[in-house]
Amino acid sequence: MATFSFELVSPERVLFSGDVTSVVVPAAEGDMTVLAHHAPFMSALRSGVVTVNGAKRLFVRGGFVDVGAGGLTLLAEQAVAVEEIDAGRVTADLKDVEEDLRDAKSDEARARLAEKAEGLKAMLAALRH
Template sequence: MADPFSFELVSPERLLLSEPVLSVVVPGAEGEFTVLKNHAPFMSTIRPGIVTVTPVSGASQRYFIRGGFADVSPSGLTILAELAVPAESIDPALILKEIKDAEEDLADAKDDESRSVAAQKLSQLKEAQAALGQ
């Protein structure tokens, strides 16, 4: 069994979780990554998706997050999310609204760079929707 480490999940509204955990799977901008105790320090941006937390109690918890940063340090992992809510409390309408907004951003894009950014966000939101089983 893995050793516990300190984990905090913070959104602009509140601190959602602050406790010792065994592992955290994070949807990083460059792909998913798993953090365990003594992980090498680094920082990553986060794409919309599901953060899966395995607390010391063992029952996995899932949170939908929309963007932010993950900071892995010797003291543990901190995720600063633009939006973070427990996955089981996600209203499918929220994801649909986010997808609609991303589709509008894609349609309104004026250049290749903004089109690429909007298309990537739309793709990530659709992945999150599939991960939530919606």
């Protein structure tokens, strides 16, 4: 099977860089599978799991997808290997965010907190699959 270059970058580090045969990406329009010679494409990322070669699973939240002649690049606001997610910490963070959401005084604060809560829920869902 043909390979292509894939790189997943977060503000903290490069989580993955190498040649792959397939990557499933949680694009804003829905999950998409990228294979070698994929048509050029750009999209926003939604919170979810990136699956590399059908095995390696990486959780991403926010950012952009770019498929071009050079391969696939994901620029994620947050990215972590699924096996590194601490369910207890995420659950506690979600509880705190939901409390803050109930107490939020402005629409802007509610929107920001609701987005953060959705990202944390997606992270917990990644652990169950």
